[in-house]
Amino acid sequence: MRNLEKIEYQPISVREIVLEMKNLSELMIDLAYSAALFNDKELAEDVIELEKRIDRLALLLEIHIMVAARNPDDAEDLLAVSRIGSAADKISDAAADIAAIVVHNISVHPIVTEIFENVEERLIRAKVTKDSLIIEKRIRELDLAAKMGVDILAIGRxxxxxxxxEDYEVIKEGDILIVRGSSLGTKRFKEITEKGQNSGVK
Amino acid sequence: MRNLEKIEYQPISVREIVLEMKNLSELMIDLAYSAALFNDKELAEDVIELEKRIDRLALLLEIHIMVAARNPDDAEDLLAVSRIGSAADKISDAAADIAAIVVHNISVHPIVTEIFENVEERLIRAKVTKDSLIIEKRIRELDLAAKMGVDILAIGRxxxxxxxxEDYEVIKEGDILIVRGSSLGTKRFKEITEKGQNSGVK
Structure with a gap:
């Protein structure tokens, strides 16, 4: 994954930027709702961090579109791309709005936190400790979907x-894993990921 | 499912409204991106129709919140609910923006339509014809996930x-099915759903 901390012209295609904005905006919506429903501040903070990333991508997209448009026909074609980028940005803003409710502790409890008690799937975040059972393993080896019905949506590193x-990605110490799955599955996943915290020094 | 065509006070809980707004807004984002990427006008029109539904739900939510708030403490608690509703509305607006690009035929082709050529999953819509192989069947019976790796996300009826x-829902003639799956799986699903169109009268 490209590091987009600096906003400067980089040899990344418009295609890649839009694809990443799409994926990020979808992830943020899921994360934001999960953060609100389970009153999960850490998840909410991740959303706000990702929002900054979308903002950078949006700027980068505009720069690329300007460079790519060489004549009025190009420009017209690229207008649609630009508008999709703007929509992704707007989606991420809404996700950040939801996250802000959680972070600023606007009393979410009485109704919101029980809203999704019957929702089967939820998103959680788990931090890979140095004693974690999954450290230095490839995602493929973990076979998470089959073993505990969970799926890694994102890795913060x-x-x-x-x-x-991708399946060949290796889990590292300190990784933040965003995982989707059943209540039971995500609980078990959090245990094996953060094992060191409960089981003491190996 | 409740019919929300008329905006009037109905005995539906704030909880149900927010849950539906969440599910709808998530579906709309998926639909909108798929519509843009595969230049699918029908899918885009569904998004715009769903946007009207979200607008009605948003209004209904505000009415319910006003009725539910009996004192300042209630009102404060309900503020967070109201803000989540607003965010869902904003998300759906963004989805409708994307859909509008497709419907109004702003030349989306050169870059956008090839953006997601490697995306494994896509959403399609299929209309159940009177000769369809899946008519009058429960979703459970179809066993779609196992048989063709697709999943019915929504039914327009x-x-x-x-x-x-739900799994016990029965597929009816004229249903619009919104389905997620692989390129191959969704193609096969569309065939069995719209079979009558190609195979003539039964």
Missing amino acids: NKDWIINP | NKDWIINP
């Missing part, structure tokens, strides 16, 4: 985010 | 939408 990580 | 239909 070194202030960067890998969205929809 | 009599100008109403059933989001995340």
Whole structure:
């Protein structure tokens, strides 16, 4: 995954930027709702961090579109791309709005937190400790879907985010894993990911 | 599913409204991106129709919140609910923006339509014809996930939408099915759903 901390012209295609904005905006919506429903501040903070990333991508997209448009026909074609980028940005703003409710502790409890008690799937975040059972393993090896019905949606690593990580990705110490699954599955996943915290030194 | 065509006070809980707004807004984002990426006008029109439904739900939510708030403490608690409703509305607006690009035929082709050529999953819509192989069957019986790796996300019926239909739901003639799956799976699903169109009278 490319590091987009600096906003400067980089050899990344318009296609890649839009694809990443799409994936990020979808992830943020899921994360934001989960954060609100389970009153999960950490998840909410991740959403707000991802929002900054979308903002950078939006700016980068505009720069790329300007560079790519060489004549009025190009410009017209690229207008649709620009509008999709804007929509992704707007989606992420809404996700950040939801996250802000959670972070600023606007009393969410009485109704909101029980709204989704029957929702089967939820998103959680888990941090990989140095004693974690899954450290240095490839996602493929973990076979998470079959073993506990969970799916890794994103990995936060070194202030960067890998969205929809590939099967060959290796889990590292300190990774923040965003995982979707059943209540039971995500609980078990959190246990094996953060094992060191409960089981003491190996 | 409740018919929300008329905006009037109905005995539906705030909880149900927010849950439906969440599910609808998530569905709309998926639909809108799929519509843009595959230049699918029908899918885009569904998004715009769903946007009207979200607008009605948003209004209904505000009415319910006003009725529910009996004192300042209630009102404060309900503020967070109201803000989540607003965010869902904003998300749906963004989805409608994307859909409008497709409907109004703003030349989407050169870059956008090839953006997601490697995307494994896509959403399609299929209309159940009178000769369809799946007519009058329960979703459970179809065993779609196992048989063709697809999943029914929504059913449009009599100008109403059933989001995340239950397994016991029966497929009717004229239903609009919104389905997620692989390129191959969705193609096969469309064939069995619209079979009558190609195979003539039964």
